[in-house]
Amino acid sequence: MKVNERMMKRNENIPTRIFDNADKASCQVALEIAELIREKQSKGENCVLGLATGSTPVNVYKELVRLHKEDGLSFKNVITFNLDEYFPIEPKELQSYVRFMHEYLFDHIDIPSDQINIPDGTLAKEEVYDFCQAYEEKIETSGGLDLQILGIGRTGHIGFNEPGSGEVSETRLITLDHMTVMDAASDFFGEENVPTKAITMGVGTIMKADRIILMAWGEGKAGIIKKALEGPVSDQIPATYLQKHPNAEFILDEGSSAELTRIKTPWLVSFRDWNDEVEIKRAVCWLGQKLKKPILKLTNRDYADNGMADLITTYDTAYNINIKIFNALQNTITGWPGGKPDADDTRRPERREPARKRVILFSPHPDDDVISMGGTFSRLAEQGHDVHVAYQTSGNIAVFDDDVVRFADFVNDFHTFFDMPQQDVQQLFDGVREDIENKKPGIPDSDRVKKIKGLIRRGEAKAGARYVGIPDEKMHFLDMPFYETGTVKKKDLSQEDIDIIKKLFREIEPHQVFAAGDLSDPHGTHRTCLNAILGAVEQCKEEPCLSDMYLWLYRGAWQEWDVQDIDMAVPLSPDELLKKRRAIFKHQSQKDRAMFPGNDAREFWQRSEDRNKNTARVYDELGLPEYEAIEAFKRYYY
Known part of the structure; x- marks a missing residue:
């Protein structure tokens, strides 16, 4: 060695x-x-x-x-x-x-x-x-x-x-x-x-x-x-x-x-020649957070005392390093996630042209769109972009059985209340009750129960997307085949899954694509959904449909980007954060207690808000403007 x-x-x-x-x-x-x-x-x-x-x-x-x-x-x-x-x-x-x-x-x-x-x-x-x-x-x-x-x-x-x-x-x-x-x-x-x-x-x-x-x-x-x-x-x-x-x-x-x-702090264990811009940014952000000091207040002594004296040697003074990284962080902040028209975009995360972009927001589960980037989702719609949302899976395994009975009961009572023929509806309701009552613990749902659970989550997704300003015709329910097993164990990603994404690319010809990059999702669905998107990008990248596309990765429910990894930071006001919370509330089957909470028992809206507020806090502590919350994105280069 x-x-x-x-x-x-x-x-x-x-x-x-x-x-x-x-x-x-x-x-x-x-x-x-x-x-x-x-x-x-x-x-x-x-x-x-x-x-x-x-x-x-x-x-x-x-x-x-x-x-x-x-x-x-x-x-x-x-x-x-x-x-x-x-x-x-x-x-x-x-x-x-x-x-x-x-x-x-x-x-x-x-x-x-x-x-x-x-x-x-x-x-x-x-x-x-x-x-x-x-x-x-x-x-x-x-x-x-x-x-x-x-x-x-x-x-x-x-x-x-x-x-x-x-x-x-x-x-x-x-x-x-x-x-x-x-x-x-x-x-x-x-x-x-x-x-x-x-x-x-x-x-x-x-x-x-x-x-x-x-x-x-x-x-x-x-x-x-x-x-x-x-x-x-x-x-x-x-x-x-x-x-x-x-x-x-x-x-x-x-x-x-x-x-x-x-991996995280290599400068602490070996000599660095400091020619990697990403590593310099990571090191300076780490030092500021460790010492709880704004970047512009870091001194030569701060660098020397924390194993980074060779960085000072490379850049002569702490000031030269500080101003470089401060400006890099400042340039990630934008209130125009789709690009600001008629503005100098030299240092902005997104291009100004075309002023009205075609956007696809991919959501692995029916609620990841509003949980992870509900504020940006709403901002893109308000700023006049052609925004589409693509729900990659039905999310049908994450619905409680009593919700199925409640919705089936609603349909049954609906027909009774309006004096409509209900023989078939009554038969469906009785069958659903029987399926659930006879289901043993740990056994997959019957096909009709799975369909109802999928419809529950689809209805919630529509409600959430409508709330942030997306019309029904811009919502795409992909029901990717790898997911539809009825069990937590999914099928391997196939070309059939990738072809579904490719078809959407060719139909919309997006300028922006947003995809889930929080791969700590314990069920592995986010990772598989991202692999499907990346597979489709690889197969279509030479085609006209992706000739002018930026791919942005978001995080939200399971983890957040570290500040040094953020390429676009979209600030949210208190009112925008509240609107995002209300959009998440539209997913009632996940409210109060999610079926599969993973390692965090809090509700998804609480996790999301805490992450967004913490990102804003980190920017503030490093000497950047103070915001209520920030949604963060990392650009993926393909």
């Missing part, structure tokens, strides 16, 4: 590799597993693998299946032990890890069934202890784990070893942390349906593996990854125990590595 690379990683207590994206990282992990299997085969030995479940290893398993089918990788010498399983749970239930492993891996390879081991969620509680002891013994008699793959939970758990788990703990029945239950709520169609217990391999069991690979993808894991890699060993973050393992490695993508010192 080169000296500078060693310096960059000096805060990290476990070897770490960072890949451009999760797909590349997953292929690398799958390749290592395949090489280990083949090495063991060449020696006539079994390969003992510890396997994980959840969204993190899915692409690893897909690549292993591909290697089996296309490259002849055999699994006949492989013995597997899964980390964990919910308790109690039947193996055929949608959320069962038995079902997961068979759907993603075991049913597609040649592994003998008697070499597959997964904790049993069907046991009587008094049988669990003996089962766990036998599980430990079977791992040992199989030769021990050659390789254990792991994900990581927001609590820092590995397997289901929650905070407080001991370093030498073995396979056992545990009670799930409330945060873990919340994270699993979407898989079980509601928090109340999540099992409160699980059987898990212990930390001690995991630590006995010859090699351990922990994988993490996405911005939502960045905070806990920093603690696991750079923090002290603590039973409150069980993943930190891996710092004591002689052959553990973290495999990350760019999103999950974002909070590491070498």
Whole structure:
């Protein structure tokens, strides 16, 4: 390892590799597993693998299946032990890890069934202890784990070893942390349906593996990854125990590595030549926020005391740096998100021409438009632009059952009140009641219930868009196929999804496109929707329909842009912020308590307002004008 690379990683207590994206990282992990299997085969030995479940290893398993089918990788010498399983749970239930492993891996390879081991969620509680002891013994008699793959939970758990788990703990029945239950709520169609217990391999069991690979993808894991890699060993973050393992490695993508010192503040760990404008902006904003000082008040001493003396050497004085970054931030602020007509646009985020732009606002769920950029949405309409909103998915899984009954009841009573024929309506109402009453926890809705839930969210989307000034004919409901499974588990993005976006591009020929860039959405819908847009852009970028298009990424419900990443900041007055709140209120099925709140129990309007106000506060603290709130955007260059 080169000296500078060693310096960059000096805060990290476990070897770490960072890949451009999760797909590349997953292929690398799958390749290592395949090489280990083949090495063991060449020696006539079994390969003992510890396997994980959840969204993190899915692409690893897909690549292993591909290697089996296309490259002849055999699994006949492989013995597997899964980390964990919910308790109690039947193996055929949608959320069962038995079902997961068979759907993603075991049913597609040649592994003998008697070499597959997964904790049993069907046991009587008094049988669990003996089962766990036998599980430990079977791992040992199989030769021990050659390789254990792991994900990581927001609590820092590995397997289901929650905070407080001991370093030498073995396979056992545990009670799930409330945060873990919340994270699993979407898989079980509601928090109340999540099992409160699980059987898990212990930390001690995991630590006995010859090699351990922990994988993490996405911005939502960045905070806990920093603690696991750079923090002290603590039973409150069980993943930190891996710092004591002689052959553990973290495999990350760019999103999950974002909070590491070498990524977020690289000037603190290595020499910089300061020729990167983006990094300079990031460093100066970081310093101002750390010292709670306006940018124009930062001094030579401030830079020197915080590991940035070489920046002063490059620019001679703090003033030269300060004024450069202050002006860069000031130039992001605009009250004209579609461009200001008849104005000098040299330093403005958007062009002045054409004065009336064709705009597409893509909303992954039916409420992301107003939650994330309701103020800008309204401003674009008020300033005379041709604004279209495209709802990419129906959002039908995020509606409570009682709302369906309430709306079906309304239709039933509507026909009665106006003395209209209602035989078919009564039959629909009775059928809906029957579907919901007979639905078991964690089971997908019937087709008619899904349709009603989709219509509820469509009606709310229309109400919200109308409130900010968008006519019905400018609303597009795309119902992208990847989403329409009725379950939290979605299909892979397909060309069919991308073609729907391409058709809209060709129809509208936009000058501006706004898309969701808050990829911490726990369900992954935002990421898939953005990938569909980027795929369509890639396939259409040489066509006339995108010849003059700027692509802007917004954030809102799940995360916000850091100030140094903002390319356009749209200030909102108190009245505009209130109007935005009222537009969000039109989504009544998400009001008071959302079906899947993720890691933030507050209502979406509260999250959104706090983020917008905090962005304004950061600008103010750095010495920029003081506003009530700011919606922020980052330009994507394609």
